[in-house]
Amino acid sequence: xxxxxxxxxxxxxxxxxxxxxxxxxxxxxxxxxxxxxxxxxxxxxxxxxxxxxxxxxxxxxxxxxxxxxxxxxxxxxxxxxxxxxxxxxxxxxxxxxxxxxxxxxxxxxxxxxxxxxxxxxxxxxxxxxxxxxxxxxxxxxxxxxxxxxxxxxxxxxxxxxxxxxxxxxxxxxxxxxxxxxxxxxxxxxxxxxxxxxxxxxxxxxx
Amino acid sequence: xxxxxxxxxxxxxxxxxxxxxxxxxxxxxxxxxxxxxxxxxxxxxxxxxxxxxxxxxxxxxxxxxxxxxxxxxxxxxxxxxxxxxxxxxxxxxxxxxxxxxxxxxxxxxxxxxxxxxxxxxxxxxxxxxxxxxxxxxxxxxxxxxxxxxxxxxxxxxxxxxxxxxxxxxxxxxxxxxxxxxxxxxxxxxxxxxxxxxxxxxxxxxxxxxxxxxxxxxxxxxxxxxxxxxxxxxxxxxxxxxxxxxxxxxxxxxxxxxxxxxxxxxxxxxxxxxxxxxxxxxxxxxxxxxxxxxxxxxxxxxxxxxxxxxxxxxxxxxxxxxxxxxxxxxxxxxxxxxxxxxxxxxxxxxxxxxxxxxxxxxxxxxxxxxxxxxxxxxxxxxxxxxxxxxxxxxxxxx
Numbered sequence: 001x002x003x004x005x006x007x008x009x010x011x012x013x014x015x016x017x018x019x020x021x022x023x024x025x026x027x028x029x030x031x032x033x034x035x036x037x038x039x040x041x042x043x044x045x046x047x048x049x050x051x052x053x054x055x056x057x058x059x060x061x062x063x064x065x066x067x068x069x070x071x072x073x074x075x076x077x078x079x080x081x082x083x084x085x086x087x088x089x090x091x092x093x094x095x096x097x098x099x100x101x102x103x104x105x106x107x108x109x110x111x112x113x114x115x116x117x118x119x120x121x122x123x124x125x126x127x128x129x130x131x132x133x134x135x136x137x138x139x140x141x142x143x144x145x146x147x148x149x150x151x152x153x154x155x156x157x158x159x160x161x162x163x164x165x166x167x168x169x170x171x172x173x174x175x176x177x178x179x180x181x182x183x184x185x186x187x188x189x190x191x192x193x194x195x196x197x198x199x200x201x202x203x204x205x206x
Numbered sequence: 207x208x209x210x211x212x213x214x215x216x217x218x219x220x221x222x223x224x225x226x227x228x229x230x231x232x233x234x235x236x237x238x239x240x241x242x243x244x245x246x247x248x249x250x251x252x253x254x255x256x257x258x259x260x261x262x263x264x265x266x267x268x269x270x271x272x273x274x275x276x277x278x279x280x281x282x283x284x285x286x287x288x289x290x291x292x293x294x295x296x297x298x299x300x301x302x303x304x305x306x307x308x309x310x311x312x313x314x315x316x317x318x319x320x321x322x323x324x325x326x327x328x329x330x331x332x333x334x335x336x337x338x339x340x341x342x343x344x345x346x347x348x349x350x351x352x353x354x355x356x357x358x359x360x361x362x363x364x365x366x367x368x369x370x371x372x373x374x375x376x377x378x379x380x381x382x383x384x385x386x387x388x389x390x391x392x393x394x395x396x397x398x399x400x401x402x403x404x405x406x407x408x409x410x411x412x413x414x415x416x417x418x419x420x421x422x423x424x425x426x427x428x429x430x431x432x433x434x435x436x437x438x439x440x441x442x443x444x445x446x447x448x449x450x451x452x453x454x455x456x457x458x459x460x461x462x463x464x465x466x467x468x469x470x471x472x473x474x475x476x477x478x479x480x481x482x483x484x485x486x487x488x489x490x491x492x493x494x495x496x497x498x499x500x501x502x503x504x505x506x507x508x509x510x511x512x513x514x515x516x517x518x519x520x521x522x523x524x525x526x527x528x529x530x531x532x533x534x535x536x537x538x539x540x541x542x543x544x545x546x547x548x549x550x551x552x553x554x555x556x557x558x559x560x561x562x563x564x565x566x567x568x569x570x571x572x573x574x575x576x577x578x579x580x581x582x583x584x585x586x587x588x589x590x591x592x593x594x595x596x597x598x599x600x601x602x603x
Contacts, residue, residue: 046559054564061531061561061584064591068532068550068562078554 008038011180011200015088015114018172018202019043023085026050026110028072028102029092033060040065048084050075073097076105084110091198093117094150100162107168107205116200121155121193139178140197156193163203172202227322228286229256229279234355241351246342253356254322255279255314258298259306261362266596268362269304270353271313272370272377275502276442276494278321279313282306287493296577303586308593309366316377317352318344318502320495327428327495338497339425346373346509350380354388367592369393369585371574372541373502376401376509379549382530383511383522391529391592393585396538396574398545399519399552400510405540408448409503412441416496425497438496439487446486451537451570455479519552526553529595530560531588533574533581540571561588 008016012035019025021043027036030049033056040047049067051057060067068075072089073096087110089102094117096102106113118140119125125136135145143150154162156175163170175185175196185191192199231254234240239249256279261268271281271294282298284291298304298311315323318341326341333340357365368381368389375397382392398405416422419437423430447455459479463469466476475481515521530553534546543564553560565581567573574581 048559054566057561057563058580058584058587061563061591062587064587064594066529066559066561066591068554068560069564070547070550070562075551075554078551080555080557083557 008035009180011116011176011198012038012090014174014176014180014182014200015090015116016043018114018200019045019086019088021045024048024083026079026084026087028076028087028089028106030060030065030067031056033063033065033067035088035090036060036065036067037063072102076102076109079105079109081108082111086110086112086114088114090114090116091118094153096152099152099154100166103162103168104166107166107203111204112171113168113203114200115159115203116198117154117159118150118198119156119193119196120153121157122197123194124197126194138197156196156199157189159199159201160189163201167206168203169206170201171204172200174200176200227254229254229322231322232356232359234352234359240348240355242342242348243345244342248324248342251317251324252322252328253314253317253324253352255312255356256281256283257313258282258311259309261310261360265362266364266366266600267308268310268312268357268360268365270357270365270368270381271298271304271311272349272353272368272374272381273313273316274370274372274374275445275506276490276499277374278319279315280321281311281313285493288489293575296575297582297585303582304369304589312356312360312362314353314356316349316502318349318498318505320498321493323352325495326425326497326501336428338428339500341497341501343504343508344501345505346376346380347384349505350377350384353377353381354385357388364388364390366596367391367393367589369395370397371395372397372571373506375541376506376511379511379522380509382526382528383515386523386526386528389528390596391531391588393531393533393588394546394549395533396535396541396546396571397549398541399522399549400512401506401508402545406507408445408540409507411444413500413503415440415444416500419496422496425500427496433491434496435488435491438491438494438499439484441499442490442494443483443487446483448540449570449572451539451568453537453568454570457568458482519548520555523553523556523558526556526558528558529592530558531584532560532562533584534562534564535567535569535571535573535578535581536564537568538571538573 025045025047027049030036030051036047036049039045050070057069087106093099128136175183175192176198178197185195233250235249239247241247277293281294282292300307315321318325326337330337368378375394378392378394416437419434421432422434462478464478464481512519534543550562563584
């Protein structure tokens with residue numbers, strides 16, 4: 001493959017670290033395939049991608065990756081149970097029309113799922129809303145209310161509750177700052193929810 | 207069925223024997239006859255094919271190209287009848303997307319065709335006359351079995367890739383489904399897992415145009431020294447509209463008039479689009495046999511990989527080792543993206559290794575034959591990626 005391998009984001013490095021080499025991976029919302037390419041070449045995974053934007057799909061296929069144009073909201077149902085060792089949904093859950101259904105599918109088609117999302121309960125977001133009375137805008141939430149693709153924002157506490165409701169086991173929880181570096185926030189959900197700008201979860205079925 | 211006499215014998219009554227077609231010719235089915243879906247067995251029947259590039263030492267660089275309804279084996283060279291450049295000259299050749307300096311490209315005229323492979327205009331060894339409508343009805347699967355025999359003859363156990371658009375894409379799907387162990391990568395383009403009611407309807411219009419031409423003579427026109435050129439031309443005209451898009455026709459012709467300043471209040475071809483279609487019809491009859499057109503359109507109508515697999519297309523690809531790349535075009539309303547996506551969904555359900563891209567083009571179904579740089583880039587990217595995977599797999603062994 002001819003592409004120059006770009007350095008991947010810190011949070012993606014963290015996700016890559018959760019993935020066993022030589023496993024089967026589906027990257028949902030794989031963009032131009034940069035992360036998938038990284039996994040294929042450095043973790044030797046059997047990698048597949050699904051991406052909504054045709055530009056992303058074309059860039060991925062042109063780079064030799066197996067990627068289909070599709071919509072996670074509607075197309076995940078086609079995949080059989082346990083087709084993958086890991087299904088990755090990075091920074092996309094909040095843009096789904098049916099995040100709960102999508103999350104269920106992730107853990108149906110994958111033995112494990114890795115999900116990351118921006119935390120809407122970070123203290124700065126609370127400040128925006130509580131004091132300034134404005135929709136939060138930050139590094140992890142970079143959009144104005146009128147042009148955001150994020151239609152189902154949630155907090156760390158919300159996400160943990162949804163996992164509980166769906167009978168999903170949280171194997172690993174990593175609380176990150178805006179740059180994607182792990183923050184030590186102690187064992188309490190309260191502080192994670194207040195201090196984390198984003199979070200990454202390694203999930204499995206009960 | 208026994209071997210029959212050579213092509214030109216017995217045909218002399220109807221028309222002078224045409225100059226033999228250039229390229230490779232072989233007789234297949236000598237040892238084991240080819241059993242067709244309709245139950246008939248063919249033995250020692252002619253197949254015409256072309257090759258480009260060289261087969262490498264370990265015979266791992268072969269790409270089979272499956273042609274569409276009115277295509278033929280002259281993929282990347284001037285056509286022997288029309289003199290026009292090969293139908294996929296854009297894509298196949300030295301240094302092109304399907305690089306003949308890297309790959310050994312094979313394309314055979316399909317079974318039922320009229321460019322050298324066994325079809326209805328050939329001589330029925332039992333009667334010494336052209337088969338005409340006694341030629342057995344063939345299917346897409348029969349075409350593919352015939353191609354598999356050709357590959358056996360060429361000593362190619364496993365294809366690096368099989369590709370084709372439209373009816374060629376149907377053959378690609380059939381290949382991957384029937385011979386998954388003989389295909390490393392499959393690239394069905396602008397195609398469908400079944401021929402839709404709308405598409406069957408269009409084909410029926412074409413067939414009726416041919417069969418209602420008095421010169422069709424109940425299919426026996428060769429014996430009567432006639433040809434249903436009018437009917438075949440109308441069939442081609444109707445079909446040609448389905449290969450284009452509204453936008454493409456508008457851009458090319460609009461409402462512009464042909465060689466005149468105003469409308470003529472008559473029924474001469476006044477609009478450019480009319481002259482264009484008539485030209486398409488007239489030139490087509492020079493290179494195509496009317497009965498062949500009936501047989502091939504029928505083969506497409508019969509294609510239904512879904513019902514063949516118990517209503518679940520995914521069953522056609524259970525545990526498939528084949529790498530797929532499905533490609534469709536936004537402006538294609540004959541084999542629309544929805545039909546191509548249906549294939550993708552089935553491949554996903556079979557947990558197959560699949561890529562899928564929809565190329566933006568307003569050129570209609572014919573886009574895969576035309577200059578579409580995005581299509582070429584995706585195709586090349588997929589082929590390069592597949593070659594890399596094949597090399598890696600070979601390295602592991």
